[in-house]
Amino acid sequence: xxxxxxxxxxNAFLSPPGIIFLLILGTAIAANSQxxxxxxxxxAISQTxxxxxxxxxxxxxQGGSTGSPASxxxxxxxxxxxxxxxxxxxxxxxxxxxxxxxxxRESEIVLDMAIQVRRALELQGFQVVQTRQGNDNPSFxxxxxxxxxxxxxxxxxxxxxxxxxxxxxxxxxxxxxxLVTDSNGLIPWDxxxxxxxxxxxxxxxxxxxxxxxxxxxxxxxxxxxTVRQLRTTAAPAxxxxxxxxxxxxxxxxxxxxxxxADAIAGGAAAFRPSYVVPGVPxxxx
Amino acid sequence: MIPRWKVFLIAGLxxxxxxxxxxxxxxxxxxxxxARLQQQSEEQARRELTQTIPVxxxxxxxxxxxxxxxxxxxxxxxxxxxxxPLSNDTVLRSKQVLxxxxxxxxxxxxxxxxxxxxxLAFYLLPDGxxxxxxxxxxxxSIPSGIVSEQLAxxxxxRTLEANVPQVQRLKILIHGQEVETLAGxxxxxxxxxxxxxxxxxxxxxxxPTSEAAPGAEKPGASIPDNPxxxxxxx
Numbered sequence: 001x002x003x004x005x006x007x008x009x010x011n012a013f014l015s016p017p018g019i020i021f022l023l024i025l026g027t028a029i030a031a032n033s034q035x036x037x038x039x040x041x042x043x044a045i046s047q048t049x050x051x052x053x054x055x056x057x058x059x060x061x062q063g064g065s066t067g068s069p070a071s072x073x074x075x076x077x078x079x080x081x082x083x084x085x086x087x088x089x090x091x092x093x094x095x096x097x098x099x100x101x102x103x104x105r106e107s108e109i110v111l112d113m114a115i116q117v118r119r120a121l122e123l124q125g126f127q128v129v130q131t132r133q134g135n136d137n138p139s140f141x142x143x144x145x146x147x148x149x150x151x152x153x154x155x156x157x158x159x160x161x162x163x164x165x166x167x168x169x170x171x172x173x174x175x176x177x178x179l180v181t182d183s184n185g186l187i188p189w190d191x192x193x194x195x196x197x198x199x200x201x202x203x204x205x206x207x208x209x210x211x212x213x214x215x216x217x218x219x220x221x222x223x224x225x226t227v228r229q230l231r232t233t234a235a236p237a238x239x240x241x242x243x244x245x246x247x248x249x250x251x252x253x254x255x256x257x258x259x260x261a262d263a264i265a266g267g268a269a270a271f272r273p274s275y276v277v278p279g280v281p282x283x284x285x
Numbered sequence: 286m287i288p289r290w291k292v293f294l295i296a297g298l299x300x301x302x303x304x305x306x307x308x309x310x311x312x313x314x315x316x317x318x319x320a321r322l323q324q325q326s327e328e329q330a331r332r333e334l335t336q337t338i339p340v341x342x343x344x345x346x347x348x349x350x351x352x353x354x355x356x357x358x359x360x361x362x363x364x365x366x367x368x369x370p371l372s373n374d375t376v377l378r379s380k381q382v383l384x385x386x387x388x389x390x391x392x393x394x395x396x397x398x399x400x401x402x403x404x405l406a407f408y409l410l411p412d413g414x415x416x417x418x419x420x421x422x423x424x425x426s427i428p429s430g431i432v433s434e435q436l437a438x439x440x441x442x443r444t445l446e447a448n449v450p451q452v453q454r455l456k457i458l459i460h461g462q463e464v465e466t467l468a469g470x471x472x473x474x475x476x477x478x479x480x481x482x483x484x485x486x487x488x489x490x491x492x493p494t495s496e497a498a499p500g501a502e503k504p505g506a507s508i509p510d511n512p513x514x515x516x517x518x519x
Contacts, residue, residue, distance in 0.1 A: 040317070075488060090469075098429040106429070159470070163428030165358040172431055190474070217292060223360075225435045228472040239470075241431050 082275045085126045086147040087269055088229065089114040093137030097244040098162040104253075106245055107135070110158040113242075113257045117158065120258075120265035127269035143187075143266075148192060154203060154271070155237035156264055157229050160253065164243030167252075168218040170258060171208040172239040173200040174230040192234040199236040199275060201279040207238060207267030214259040236275060240264060304495045317339065344370040350447035351386050357394040360432045362440055365390060374449045379415060380407050381423040382448045386440060399426030399439035405460070413453030414476060415445065427468050433472035441476045452479045 081226040091097035097106030111132070118128045129150070131143040145157040166172070177194040181187055187195065205223030212218045222238070230237045244258060247253055320455065355361040369385060372378045373391045383404050389396045402423040408416040427437055429485050445452050454476040458464075 079332070095469060105377055156374060159433050162431060163358075163429030163433045164360065170432060170477075201325070223469075224475075225431050225477070226438075226472040227470060229470075231472055239431060245431070 009052070013026070072248055074159060081225045082152045082154060082272045083127055083267075084129060084153040085121050086129045086131065086150065086155045086235070087114055087117055087121070088131040088143050088155065089165050090157055090159045091137065091146055091228070092132050092135055095137050098160055099248070100247065102248075102250065104245065104250045105271070106160040107137075109160055109245075109250070109253055111135070112254070113158055113260065116257045116261040117156070117264050118266070120261035121268060124265045126265075126268060132160050140229050141232055143229060144192065144234075147237070148232075148234040151237045152275070154275070155230075155233045155235045156268075156270060157227075157239045158260075159239055159241040161241050161244045162246065164241075165217050166244050167256070168216055168243045168257070169211045169215050169263075170219060171204045171211065171222040171239050172225045172230075172241065172245070173197065173204040174224055175224045175226045177231065187234070189232055192232045193230050193237060196234065196236050200230070200238060202274060203236045203267060203271045204238040206270045207240065210263035210266045211240075211260070215262060215270040226285070234272070288476040291297065304341045321407070335368060340365055341370070343456060344372050346370050349382055349385065350444070352383065352389075352443040352447070353386075354440075356398055360436055362397070362436065363442060364443075371448070374451060376409050378409055379409070379417075379445060379449045379452065380404060382444055383407065383417065383441065386444050397437050398423060403428055409452065413480075414456060415452040415454065415479070416456045416458060417441065417447075418458040418461055424468055425461045425465065429468045429470070433471045434467045438467065438471055438473075438477065442479055446479045451480070455479050 060065075089107070091105075091107035092111070095107065097110070099105055111134075114130060118130065121128050122230065130140055131144060131146055137159050143157075144155075147153050161170075174193045174197060179187075179194040179196060180191055193200065201222060201224070208219060208222040212220045226241045227240075230239060242253065242256060245253075346368050347370075348366050349371060350364040352362040352364055353365055355363040366386065369381065370468060371381055385401075387398055387402055389398075389400060393400070399422050401420075403420040404417060405420055406418040408418075416471070423437070424474075427433060441457070442455055445455060456465075456476045457473050459467075459473075465471055
């Protein structure tokens with residue numbers, strides 16, 4: 001399909017009627033265009049993650065601020081300790097994630113679910129930052145960058161599986177990653193999760209423990225997996241995956257949302273005392 | 286009174302729009318036909334690449350351990366012992382066990398990889414890093430999700446671990462390309478630990494040039510690096 005569209009576009013542009021058509025379109029667009037608002041990139045991390053795999057995460061600026069469509073960081077709380085949860089509804093945009101037989105999409109359900117998770121976390125006193133609030137698809141690195149720019153944040157990515165025992169929930173921390181630093185003691189971007197693995201597993205176990213009480217058949221302890229989203233996140237980070245998209249009625253998944261939200265919020269609250277927040281965003285725990 | 290040049294310009298533009306509207310469906314048809322032809326030739330090329338691995342009758346029949354799902358709803362793997370004629374050549378042996386894994390168990394519900402996935406090529410570098418190149422179906426037909434993607438990779442890694450001790454690490458490619466994830470979740474940018482310490486190094490193999498990274502010695506653990514050396518096809 002992509003190829004078809006590309007060929008179509010190429011051929012259409014090269015044909016004489018196409019050129020004239022484009023000219024008309026271009027004039028109309030130019031006449032109606034408005035200045036675009038630039039999304040401010042996180043300033044606290046020196047990075048070009050997708051093009052520079054050797055880019056490092058650890059930084060020296062104190063209290064860096066960033067902008068995102070999800071939250072105004074200029075109003076960031078000055079409380080010490082863990083107080084920010086970066087909530088990531090996975091997929092979005094052209095990537096629907098898992099798809100159910102009734103046409104339901106993982107990307108839409110996790111976005112709706114994030115509202116309840118957010119509310120539960122805010123009731124526990126956390127400030128919540130979402131990686132997306134609409135049907136867009138930030139890159140893995142862009143999502144990680146939001147967490148990496150924070151001081152004392154934890155990261156939760158929400159997923160729905162295509163397989164597994166329906167009505168259960170699994171929590172994942174990243175698999176073992178070798179901790180490597182360069183000559184300046186900085187951590188490569190692509191291994192940002194390495195120093196946080198122990199904390200991530202602790203957080204994952206706390207959430208999984210609460211989920212196993214709520215959803216029978218769920219494992220008692222968290223699993224590890226090489227989840228791409230977690231690897232570049234310089235914070236305690238977990239993936240929560242609900243089973244499964246293969247349900248007769250979407251309402252079955254919607255009914256699970258509150259239980260999942262309560263478990264994540266409860267797990268984050270229980271984890272709070274054990275997380276000694278580093279002095280600078282993205283620094284070692 | 287509208288100047289005459291403006292009338293001509295508007296008429297010309299209107300004609301161009303009409304011509305474009307007529308030409309667009311024709312163009313669309315042509316592009317569809319071209320795409321279909323290209324798809325057919327890609328499929329043909331893939332079939333040529335994936336010729337059946339020759340089974341030498343003189344190869345000893347050995348009990349191979351293949352890892353499939355324990356249960357249709359479970360994320361655990363169980364070893365299934367299958368008697369297979371396996372080559373002593375490391376690359377051929379790897380292809381044989383992986384092709385048997387891809388063929389699937391008796392119960393199709395216990396499959397870990399999609400039925401239309403194909404092993405396109407398998408390489409082994411002197412340092413024990415294997416590169417398995419699978420068809421796009423491995424990424425496009427697999428049920429999306431952490432649990433299913435992890436199960437697929439684990440079954441490949443553990444099957445190699447049990448049957449080909451010379452393979453130390455595994456890099457997975459999709460249709461010859463390095464991809465970021467298998468189907469949106471599982472990280473494929475690094476290599477997976479297969480055998481942290483080779484039990485029986487092949488006589489022709491060089492000594493490993495790099496040690497497995499500390500902290501990543503369990504089979505299936507991932508190391509986010511890229512094999513630098515160009516693979517030599519066997």
